[in-house]
Every structure is written in C-alpha cells, then in structure tokens.
Amino acid sequence: MESSHLNDDYDSSLPKEKWWGNLELHQFHGYWFWLPSLQAAQQIKNNFRPLPTDVILASFPKTGTTWLKSLLYSIVNRSSKESLILNHPHELVPSLEIQVYPHHLPSSDISADNFPPAGSGIFNTHLPYQFLADNVNSSACKVVYVTRNPKDTLNSMWHFLGKSKSPETKPWTLDVAVDKFCRGVVPFGPYYDHVLEYWKESLEKPQKVYFITYEELKNDPKTQVKKLAEFLGCPFVGDDKELEVEMVVKSCSIETLKNHEVNKSNDSPSWSPVPYNSFFRQGEVGDHKNHFKSEMIERLDAITREKFHGSDFMY
Ligand code: A3P
DSSP states (O other): OOGGGSSTTHHHHSOEEEEETTEEEEEETTEEEOHHHHHHHHHHHHHOOOOTTOEEEEEOTTSSHHHHHHHHHHHHOTTOTTHHHHSOHHHHSOBIIIIISOTTSOGGGOOTTTSSOTTOOEEEEOSOGGGTHHHHHTSOOEEEEEEOOHHHHHHHHHHHHTTOOOTTOOOOOHHHHHHHHHTTOSTTOOHHHHHHHHHHHHHHOTTTEEEEEHHHHHHOHHHHHHHHHHHTTOOOOSTTHHHHHHHHHHHTSHHHHHTSHHHHOOSOOTTOSSOGGGGOSOOOSSGGGGTOOHHHHHHHHHHHHHHHTTTTOOO
C-alpha cells in the first residue's frame, strides 16, 4: 500500500461516489472505503503485529461474520461458556478497523505495548487481503475467511442498513443497492475481488488461510466446526468430543444467540449506528428470493459467473 496516499488531502485526490444516503466511499487500490476505514487501514498496516497465536477472522460485510465470531471464540475458549451469554459477539471479537485501530486514535497512542489489547487473540477485519498481507505474513497467526452467496450478502446488507439510526441516511431502494453492488461500489468492495483474493491465498497457503462459506456451515455445522478446530490447532478430542462440538454449534446458533438479552438490545454500540439486535435477522440461505426481482437476480448471476469464471470457485 502506498502510504503517501493516506494523508489528510486524499479526500480530494481519490475517486469518490455516494453510496448510501450522504455517505461517500473513496476508491483506493481498486477497493471502495469510508475514509475512516482507510485511515484505520493505515494504522493497522503500521502498527498491527499479530502474535503467532492470534486468529484473524476476515470477511466481506454481511457474510456471516457474527456467526464466525461466536464459533471461533467458542472453539478457542472452550471453558468460557458464559461469555457468549453476557457479551455480544462483536465485543468478544473486535474489528481491527472499527474497534482496535479506530480512525480517531492518534498514532502516538498506538504502540506495540498497548495494541492490540492484551488477551483478545481473535480479531476481525473487512479489509481486503492485500491490505493485511504484510502484517499476517510476518507472523505465524492464522486467517479464517468466511464468504456467502453474493445475493444473500447484498440482501442482508440492505436489511441491515434499513435499521440504521443515523440521521445521515435515508431509505435506500433495493434498485440502488443492487446497482452499486454490481458496480463494486460498496464498502470494502468489489465483493468479487475481495472473495477471490482470499480464495487464492487459501489455495496457496492452506495452513495459513482457511476459506469457508456460510452455506457450508448451514449445511453441516458440526463437520465444519471440527475442521475449523483442527485448522486452529485445537481439535476436539476425547470421549466427549461429539457432545462438545454439538454444544458449540448450539450455543452459536442464531436461535440461541438471538435470545440473549445482550443481543436483543435495541441500543447501538459506540462504534456503529445500527443496534446490537440488527446483527441477527433470519440467518437463512436464499432469502434474497423473497425480496429481489427476477431481473436483479439475473444481473447478479451474470456478474457472478463472469467474475468467478476460471477461479475454481463459484456460487
Ligand atoms: P441475514 O440478514 O440474511 O439474516 P454479518 O455477521 O457478517 O454482519 O452477517 C449477518 C448475517 O448473518 C445476517 O444474515 C444474520 O442474520 C446472520 N447471522 C448472524 N448470526 C448468525 C448465526 N449465529 N447463525 C447463522 N446466521 C447468523
């Protein structure tokens, strides 16, 4: 990343486009960002030195991040069963660009001594792989990437943003949302480039980057949880292993999580205009069919075929 681009005057120098309400995105190295995310990306690049034991959960927004946060936390910390009852998954596994290296933090406050916060161990990011590659490759840390069918991803994003309490935003039509998504103008987008970068890295470095889809998890959560635990170097063993896996799957199911008081809260976290309860909606595969017109589906399918063609990965 050319750090010289990331300074106070890049506002005027980067291509920009309105995305949602008055919110503008800026294009940098082929991807679209809110300015605060770009500033955070610079902080992360300069300061984030993952420990060999750290796990980085990477994802495009609305692809199952909250679910994976819960699962990874439960797999790694098997004894702390209360944590998921008492804490929202986003507080247990903080976002690097939103919670750990927020844009408003002066870089003088960020030092290797106090960042990342001690004891976290699992971090989430929506940054594209190229923005993190130097950091993660300088450490033995592991990366888990989750993705999801683009139509369900966009459908989920559209519903999620509809819950925003921000005065800057206004009702957002699905037509506009689809058009922006198809053109790649979406935070951390284009979605397709984001997915393919991590997909290629997972093929080249399978011990380092684990690639999983939301649909695989829905289809057979127990098998996927076992595989994740093996990848992270903490497999389920012993006579009770099936029971333990079952408990992890159950405690992280959307039905269970939705009913914890902390996840029912209509308050918004300090770091988001969208309330805590908005991170849990339906959790189904294929809900876009209930909302998208057939021409939207055709347009998205055509782009998906074109973008993923030849990559060995397809939705
Ligand atoms: P829907 O809007 O389709 O229901 P993210 O966590 O990346 O923001 O993604 C949010 C999507 O994941 C939402 O999808 C949400 O309902 C779903 N989700 C959240 N927790 C889940 C869980 N434990 N199991 C399955 N899906 C979950």
